[in-house]
Amino acid sequence: MNTHAAIxxxxxxxxxxxxxxxPAQFAVEAITRAAADAGLTLGDIDGLxxxxxxxxxxxxRLQSALQMRNTRLLAGIQSFGSSAGQMVxxxxxxxxxxxxxxxxCVYADAPLTxxxxxxxxxxxxxxxxxxxxxxxxxxxxKAAPERYAVAARRHMETYGxxxxxxxxxxxxxxxxxxxxxxxxxxxxxTLEDHQASRMIADPLxxxxxxxxxxxxxxxIVTSAERAATLRQPPVHVWGWGQAHPGYVNRRGSDFGxxxxxxxxxxxxxxxxxxxxxxxxxxxxxxxxxxTTLVTLEDYGFCAKGExxxxxxxxxxxxxxSHPTNTGGxxxxxxxxxxxxxxxxAVIQARGQxxxxxxxxxxxxxxxxxxxxxxxxSTLVLSPHELT
Amino acid sequence: MLTPVVRDDYSAxxxxxTARGELLLRYSPSSGxxxxxxxxxxxxxxxxxxxxxxxxGRGELVSWTIKPGRARDDQPVVDTVIGVVEFxxxxxxxLQLIDLPPSDLRVGLPVRVDFVQPxxxxxxxxxxxxxx
Numbered sequence: 001m002n003t004h005a006a007i008x009x010x011x012x013x014x015x016x017x018x019x020x021x022x023p024a025q026f027a028v029e030a031i032t033r034a035a036a037d038a039g040l041t042l043g044d045i046d047g048l049x050x051x052x053x054x055x056x057x058x059x060x061r062l063q064s065a066l067q068m069r070n071t072r073l074l075a076g077i078q079s080f081g082s083s084a085g086q087m088v089x090x091x092x093x094x095x096x097x098x099x100x101x102x103x104x105c106v107y108a109d110a111p112l113t114x115x116x117x118x119x120x121x122x123x124x125x126x127x128x129x130x131x132x133x134x135x136x137x138x139x140x141x142k143a144a145p146e147r148y149a150v151a152a153r154r155h156m157e158t159y160g161x162x163x164x165x166x167x168x169x170x171x172x173x174x175x176x177x178x179x180x181x182x183x184x185x186x187x188x189x190t191l192e193d194h195q196a197s198r199m200i201a202d203p204l205x206x207x208x209x210x211x212x213x214x215x216x217x218x219x220i221v222t223s224a225e226r227a228a229t230l231r232q233p234p235v236h237v238w239g240w241g242q243a244h245p246g247y248v249n250r251r252g253s254d255f256g257x258x259x260x261x262x263x264x265x266x267x268x269x270x271x272x273x274x275x276x277x278x279x280x281x282x283x284x285x286x287x288x289x290x291t292t293l294v295t296l297e298d299y300g301f302c303a304k305g306e307x308x309x310x311x312x313x314x315x316x317x318x319x320x321s322h323p324t325n326t327g328g329x330x331x332x333x334x335x336x337x338x339x340x341x342x343x344x345a346v347i348q349a350r351g352q353x354x355x356x357x358x359x360x361x362x363x364x365x366x367x368x369x370x371x372x373x374x375x376x377s378t379l380v381l382s383p384h385e386l387t
Numbered sequence: 388m389l390t391p392v393v394r395d396d397y398s399a400x401x402x403x404x405t406a407r408g409e410l411l412l413r414y415s416p417s418s419g420x421x422x423x424x425x426x427x428x429x430x431x432x433x434x435x436x437x438x439x440x441x442x443x444g445r446g447e448l449v450s451w452t453i454k455p456g457r458a459r460d461d462q463p464v465v466d467t468v469i470g471v472v473e474f475x476x477x478x479x480x481x482l483q484l485i486d487l488p489p490s491d492l493r494v495g496l497p498v499r500v501d502f503v504q505p506x507x508x509x510x511x512x513x514x515x516x517x518x519x
Contacts, residue, residue, distance in 0.1 A: 129508070131395040132424040136481035138390040138511060140454060140469045149452035150471055150481070157450065157494045202453035202489075248430050249423045251477040256450060 004386045005092035006227035006234035009038030009104075009220030010346045015334040016184040018214045019114045023057040026216035027108035028065055034218040039231030040102060042066060045220070047073030047100035049090055051083035053109025053337070054122065062106070073100040080370025081285055082242065083107065084338025085377030089240045091221035101222060107339040108216030118212040144287065145209055146201035147372045152290040153203055154256030158305070161293070163203050165308035167194030169289035170207045170331055172317035177328025179318070179356035184211050185332040208289040210330035217339035219346065224385055235349040238363075239272030239380040241265065247374065260376030261298035261367060268365070268378035272386075276300040279380075280360045281348050282316075282324040283341035285369040286331050292316075292324065295367050299378075323358045338368035338377065349383045388467065389483055391508025398424075398509075400439045405510035410500045412478050414440035421476035430478070445517065446474035448496040453489055472498045472514050482514040491516065 011034030013026050021029075027050075035042055048071060052058045056078070063071055073094045077083045087105035094100040111121035122143060129138050141147050155161050171191055177183035189207065197206040227234035243260035247253050269276055276299060286292040293307040301322055302310035316324035327333045327344035334340055345366045347353050362384060368377040394402045401424055404411045413422040415429035415436050422430040426437060451470040458464050468484040470492070484492075485501065497517030502510040 129390050129392045131392070131398040132401050134392055135424070135511060138392045138508075139481050139483040139513070140389070140467050141452075141481050146452045146454055146469065150450045150469070153452060154450035154471075199453075199455050202455075204452075249426075249479045250421075250430050251473055251479075253479065 003096045003098070004224040005095045005221050005237045006224045007088065007219050007237065007346055007381070008222050008227045008230045008232055008234055009034035009040065010343055011035070011037055011218040012182065012343060013215040015182065015213045015215035015336065017112055019112070021110065023053065023108040023110050023216070024062060024065055026110065026214070027058050027062055027106045027218070030108065030216035030218035031066065031104050031106055034104060034220045037232060038220045040220065042068070043070070044102045045104045046070045047091060047094055047103030049073070049087040049103060049105045050076045051087060051105070051107045051337070052076065052078065053107070053111065054080070055109070055111070057110070058108050073103060079375050079377070081287060081337045082368035082370040082375040082377040084342045085240065085366060085368035085379050086242060088219065088221060088237060088342070088379055089242070089377065092237045092240070095221060095223050101226065103221045104218055105221065106216060106218040107337050110214040112212055112214045121212045144372070145204055148288045148290060149201035149204045151256035151373060152288070155290065155294060156203060158257060159308065161308035163205070164191060164195065165312045166203070166208055166289040166293065167191045168312040169286070169292045169316065170194050172311070172320070173286065173325050173329045173331040175317045176326050176356055177332035179354070180327045180333055183328040183333040184213065185328070204288060204290070210287045211332070211335045213334040213336060215334065215336065217336045217343050219342065233350045233383055234385070235346050236382050236385050237379065238274070238382050238386050239268040239270070241267030241271070241378045243267070243376050244374060255373070258304070259294055259298050259369070259373045261295045261378070264376045264378040265299035265365070268380050272380035274363055274380065279363050279365045281326060281345070281358050281364040282322060283345040283364060283366045284325055284329070285338060285341055285367045286325055286329040287369065289331065291369055291373070292329070294373070295369065296324070299365065299367070318356070326353060326356050326358055341366050341368070342379070345379070345381050349381050351383070389503060389505045389511060389513070391505040392511055394509055402509040404441070405502050405512060408502055410442040410444050410512055411439040412442045412474065412476055413437040421478050423478040423480065442500070443475045444500040446472040446498050448492065448494060448498055449473045449479060450494070451484070451492050468492070470498065470514055480512065482512055484514045487516050
C-alpha cells in the first residue's frame with residue numbers, strides 16, 4: 001500500500017455532564033464539527049465507522065441521520081475501549097486501497113443521567129444470571145472496577161507495585177487536566193488526596209477510576225495527499241497494531257501481569273519504523289490508573305515490573321521525562337473510550353495544546369484498551385509525512 | 388450476598404453436582420488437561436472432547452479484591468471478598484471467599500470449595516480457608 005493515511009479533522013462535542021441530547025445527536029454534532037475542522041463538507045464523507053458505547057446506542061442508522069448518499073464504507077466497530085484505534089486502522093486501510101476517500105470515525109455515548117451519580121452509569125452484568133458463564137459475576141465481579149482490581153492486585157503482589165504508585169498516575173493526569181479547558185476535573189490533587197479517596201474495589205480507590213462522560217468525538221481520515229490540501233495540519237498515521245491476548249483462565253495465565261500492549265505496541269512501532277525510545281508523547285487508555293502503568297510497561301517505556309517506580313518518578317507529568325496523557329486522560333479530562341487518548345494525540349501532533357502543549361511532539365503513541373485488558377489497539381502518529 | 392444463578396441445559400450437570408457438594412470442571416481425555424466450567428474447547432489443546440469431571444475442590448489464591456460493604460441502619464458493614472482461586476487441576480474460578488479476614492489474604496493461600504444456595508437459585512461454589 002503506497003497511499004498513507006492522515007487524520008485531518010477532529011470534532012468534539014461538549015463533554016461530561018451534558019444532558020438533553022441522545023448519543024446519535026452527539027454523534028452527528030461531532031462528525032459535523034470534524035468535517036468543518038478539516039475544511040470538508042458532510043457531502044465529502046464517503047466512509048463511516050461507528051463505535052457505540054457499551055449499550056450500543058448508535059449504529060449504522062447514523063448514515064441516514066447524516067443524509068449520506070455516497071457511502072462506500074459503512075460498519076459498526078465494537079471492540080470496546082480499543083475501538084477508536086481500530087477505526088483509524090480500518091479507515092487507513094480503506095483509504096490506502098482506494099475503497100473510500102474520506103472516512104469519518106465516531107464514538108458517542110450518554111451514560112450519565114441528570115440527578116444520578118456517575119457510579120450508576122455502568123452497573124456491569126445486567127443479563128439474567130443463568131448458567132456457568134455468570135459464576136464470576138454472581139460471586140461479585142460485576143462491574144469494571146472490581147474486575148480491574150483483581151488484575152491490579154496480582155501486579156502488586158507479583159512486582160511490589162503500591163497504591164501510592166498508582167496514585168502518582170492520577171496526580172500526573174490531573175496536573176495535565178488543570179491546563180486543559182475541556183477537562184471535566186481541573187482542581188489539582190495530591191497523593192494524599194488519592195490515598196484519602198474512598199475505596200471502590202480494593203486496591204482501587206475513587207481517584208484510580210476514570211470519569212463518566214456524555215458526548216461524542218469524531219475524527220476524519222483521508223489520504224496524506226489530500227490531507228496536504230486541507231485546513232488543518234495533517235496528523236499522519238505511521239503505524240498500528242492490535243493484540244487480543246485471550247487470557248487463559250487457568251494456571252500460567254498472564255492476567256494482570258502482561259497485556260495485549262506487549263504485542264500491539266512493538267507491531268505498531270515496527271510498522272512505523274521507529275523505536276519506543278523515539279516516542280515523544282504517550283496518550284494511554286486510562287480507564288484506571290493501573291491500566292496506564294501496565295500499558296507503559298508493555299510498550300517498553302520501562303522494564304516489566306518496574307512500572308510502579310517509573311510512574312512514581314514524576315516521568316508522566318508536565319516537565320517529566322515521558323509526558324503522558326497530556327490532556328488529563330480518562331481519569332481527569334473525559335471518558336470517551338479510545339477517543340480520549342486519540343483526540344489528545346491529534347491536538348498535540350498539530351501543536352494546538354495551548355498551555356499543555358508538549359514542545360517536542362514528532363512521534364505520538366496512542367493506546368486503546370477494552371474488556372478487562374482483553375482487547376488492545378495501538379497507533380503511532382506524527383505531524384510529519386511518512387516517507 | 389451472592390446473586391442467585393439459575394441453570395440452563397449446559398449447566399444442569401454442574402448444578403446437580405454443586406447441590407450434592409461437588410465441584411465439576413471440564414476435562415479433556417485426549418490432553419489430560421482441565422478447563423473452567425464454561426470452557427467449550429480444551430484450554431490447553433483446543434480439543435473438543437471435554438467432559439464433566441469432579442475436582443478435588445482444593446486450590447490456592449491467585450488474586451483478590453475487597454468490595455467495601457455499604458452502611459445500612461443498625462446492620463454491621465460487611466465487606467465482600469472475591470478471590471481468583473487456582474484449583475489443583477489448573478483452572479481458575481472467581482469465588483466469593485467466606486470467613487476469610489482481609490489480613491489473611493495472600494498469594495498461595497490454601498482455599499477449599501464450599502457451596503451456598505442463595506434464595507431463588509442453584510447451589511454455587513464459594514471459597515473458604517482450607518484449614519477452616
